[in-house]
Amino acid sequence: MPNYTKKDFPTHNVRRFLEPGPIVLVSSEHKGETNIMTMGWHMVMEFQPSLVGCIISSANHSFEMIRKSRQCVINIPTEDIATTVVKIGNSSGRDIDKFAEFGLTAAPGTHVRAPLIAECYANFECRLVDASQVKKYNMFIFEVVKAHVATAPKVPKTIHYRGDGEFMISGANTSRYRRLFRPEML
């Protein structure tokens, strides 16, 4: 299991880790119970406030926990725990305590009661700021109120889901196109 040292990270820049499209783990807490789910359908919506839109199927045990507690943590797992990520997606918090079952460490957050997953590269503490699209689309709009990111490596090896049981593993990072960018377009 990875063991990261983390630093505070500016919330307006969490797009650095979310925009490339990794699978994330969403941890939640409601009335003393915790849970974890895997999630692939999410997008950055705004820099500041730092908004992230997420689709959470109402079939998930996490759905009501997050809807009622109005908070969660978005955690970024890396390739070294891919097997655990799949197993988390294959099981339900109705049946098991996922932190215990998968040997993950629930670390306390600073702004929400939902626990951070210590073994993930980054943890974004989120408050549900707009539930107006939950009924129609299962869409939750969260504000990232606190971000914790590992000090190393600089770029995480993330896992990206393709459906049908296939993953893409993040490849090379490149700044070779950087000189082409107009600064205001970065």
Added chain:
Amino acid sequence: MPNYTKKDFPTHNVRRFLEPGPIVLVSSEHKGETNIMTMGWHMVMEFQPSLVGCIISSANHSFEMIRKSRQCVINIPTEDIATTVVKIGNSSGRDIDKFAEFGLTAAPGTHVRAPLIAECYANFECRLVDASQVKKYNMFIFEVVKAHVATAPKVPKTIHYRGDGEFMISGANTSRYRRLFRPEML
């Protein structure tokens, strides 16, 4: 420039290409004018109907073209045209005809007037089905009504934006975790 042969692809399965989180090119048409923009903030919202949520800044020339024409094409570019993708994001349709400027081929769609970009690996013809979140979040909810995907390669080498002028290039594809998935969770 790549030269793809394409086949019809089931619209409910476009998540195969969108869920890993690539930068996409959005092409549009309004009153005889065409345009292209780069976009990194998008997510799959539903399989069927095939829904995709997108954030399009109102600063973009494409914003009003898409809002008024209520359609667009989401195109998936690959690494071989990354330089063009950056240049498209650095320029405005107010000033130039992007298809002409960047030597791209506007191919006709079957369901929308917005042109497909032939040099992209996949093209998803979209209708704007919900504009209710445009004012508050610049969020457009599109239905993919027709999908065209290259017959080869099986997996495209996509580009994923990290901000600050850095890209992640898609890495290895793996089915090694497939046996862990419960079939209904795929």
